[in-house]
Amino acid sequence: MAKIFTITEGLENLGALKSGGQGSVYKARKTGEIITAIKILPTPIASESDDDKHFISFQNEVQKLKKVNEIPNPNVVSIIASGITSSGNLPYIEMEYIEGPDLGDLLKPPYDPVFTVKETIKVADQLANALAHCHRANIKHGDIKSNNVKFNQHTGNYILLDFGLSVMSDEQRRTSIRYAGAIEFMAPEQSSGETLTETDVYSFGIVLFELLTGNVPFPLMNKSEMARNTVMVAHMETLPPDVISLRRQALPGYWSNEKQQREMEIPVWLLSMIYKCLEKDPAKRFKNGGELQEFIHLGTIGDERKKGINLSLGEKATIQADESALKKEILTLQTRLAEKEELLKDLQYLVDTRDKELIEAQYYSATKRRGVSKSLFFLVLIAALGLAGFAAYDTFYKPGKPIPTDTVAQTDNKLPETTDSITAVTDKPIKKVREKLKKNSNTRTLATSQMPVKKLAPVPDSTSGGDKVYTGDKFTILNTAYFYDAPDKFRRTAIYLTPGDATLTLSGETDEFRYAVFTDDKGRAIKGWLLKKDFKPASDY
Structure with missing residues (x-):
């Protein structure tokens, strides 16, 4: 039987629960019959004054922990009090006592060697909720592992425990992690003493990996310094093993074939979440517990909708309403598209009609100008012949040369302005469509009122x-x-x-x-x- 001694006035030590590099946890009884858990940290405090940096650091971190408990969370252990032990001047944290096994215990007989997929998702959801709650209060746990998550037998919830590392100074934390921490759950950056919110995310991924496969990605073979260094290097350099193959090997043989087959159907989102948590670079992981929690919720909702189960009547009605609204919108857009196509056809017809009228105006204008110039030519010619007759009568009977009759308008002539031209159309939509048609067409060259009429090549010699x-x-x-x-x-x-x-x-x-x-x-x-x-x-x- 453990030796009974008083931790401090009003707290009676009922025996050690567990010991580790970050301190020891004792079961205690307050005055009366209230049972609590006491976390005693290994670094003594010389004096409870501002001159002791360890005491100041401890007090600052305890104040942060109290903020965590300002709003109770069903997945975070309640912090009751803190202080200094009567003997040894060791800092301690008093927490509520959770009765039930931790995750590490639940992976040992008489329990199954692996968790079911459903129970793993439950742990993921509740542990992410605990991390989100702590990270919002600027608390980084720094020691997430299967032994620090307990199953509360009274509530059925999983509870995050042991905030010992979170109340240590940076120097104490580096020393504790390097020489006594649970190296199998440590993030790569913890080897240099750095603790981030992403550090908790990495350890979260290790815990889920262990629940699905029955073991951590990089197990510690023994307690030697070389073995610890091997695991630490693996965290920094080696990719995690395949979850599916390890889980298949770890499934208990006493499960039925149907259950084994069902338990190998791991959701893709769950696997991708675990591997993202285990990224070597903290920037590639989920940033904090809040992002984890949101990702899990999206994944579980997606699974429920794919299976068509677990949806409330309200959710089903919302989905149906969304689908109906989407169909109506598609129908409206299709109707508008048909109207636009009809308008485009009408505008195309209008443009073609205007083009034809413009060409006809060009043709008749050119013919009219040609007729005026030919009449003037004949008048001058007759006058010249009359004068020439007085000098050479015999030439009057000679046959004249054929008169060239160019029927095509001269190059420099311009078309007269027409009130019925394309440019007279003032309807803006029609104008825009016509301009677009002119740009896109590669089969029509339109003549406008400002373009010269092209002169055609002469008739080639037929001989x-x-x-x-x-x-x-x-x-x-x-x-x-x-x-x-x-x-x-x-x-x-x-x-x-x-x-x-x-x-x-x-x-x-x-x-x-x-x-x-x-x-x-x-x-x-x-x-x-x-x-x-x-x-x-x-x-x-």
């Missing part, structure tokens, strides 16, 4: 090359046939023939082009190169 000449034959225009001022697809003009019958005179020829003269029913002619694919003899069609 050269032995080309057969068709004079005034009927042809069928298959497509919109544009005139080109050279047998080159990049030399297209704005003048074209619409599909239908037309009278053409053909001469020069290349692989893709024929030189053509088009004469309308009023005797007006247009010359230029046409693509062969755009027309055929009427007799062949």
Whole structure:
């Protein structure tokens, strides 16, 4: 039986519960029948004054612990009091006594060697809740391990215990961790004495790894200094083993095949969370318990929705309402798209109509100017011939030279302003769509009121090359046939023939082009190169 002695006035020591590098835990009884747990730290305090740096550090950390308990948390042990022992001047923390096994005990007989997936997720959720609560109060536990998480037999909750490291000074913490800490659960940065919120996250990942596989990723083979160094280096340099293969080996043989198969179905989010916790670089882990807790909640909710179970009526109604609203929005967008497509077709028709009217205006304007210049030419010619008759009568009977009749407008002439041109359309949406169509189209070159009329190439000599000449034959225009001022697809003009019958005179020829003269029913002619694919003899069609 353990020796009974008084820790301090009002606290009776009922025996040691466990001992470690961070101190010893005793079961104690306050005056009366209240049972508590006492954590006694190994570093003595010389005096309870501001001159003792250890006492000041201890007091500061105790104040932080009290903040943790300002708002009770079902997964964090309650801190009752703190002080200095009557003998030895050792600092102590008085906590509530949790009756039940710790996680390490639950992995030993008579319990199963591994936790079920469901129970592992429960531990993860409750331990993350405890860490989130501590980290919000700026408390870094620094000693998360399976022996410091107990199962409360009365409440069914898992409780985070033993805040011994959190109340030590940095120097004390470095020494304690290096020589006496649970090296199997230590984060890489703890080898240099650094403790972060991400440090607790790393140890959290080790605990879950142990629950699923029955062992830690880097087990300590013995208590020698060499064995401790080997584990410490593994934490810093070696990737953790595969959880799934280790779990398959550790499943108890007395479980049924059905249960074994079911227990190998580990959620992907749970595995990814564990491996992220075990990243060597603290910056790549979850930042704190709050991020862990949020990730776990998202993972469990996702699992429930995939299975279609455990959803309340309210949650199901919310999901159905969201789906209905989404379908309505999709239908509305589809209707708007159809309306926009119809508007685009109307605007395309309007643009084509305006283009045709502009081309016709260009053609008739050019023909009119040509007629005026020809009349003036004949008037001057007749006057000149009359004067010449007095000097050489015999020349009056000589045949005159053919008069050139260029039917195409001169290059420098400009089109007159038309009130019916495309630029007269003031509707802004139509204008924007037309500009977009003009940019995107690679098959139409529009002539505007400010563009000069292109001069077509002259008729090639029909006697050269032995080309057969068709004079005034009927042809069928298959497509919109544009005139080109050279047998080159990049030399297209704005003048074209619409599909239908037309009278053409053909001469020069290349692989893709024929030189053509088009004469309308009023005797007006247009010359230029046409693509062969755009027309055929009427007799062949």
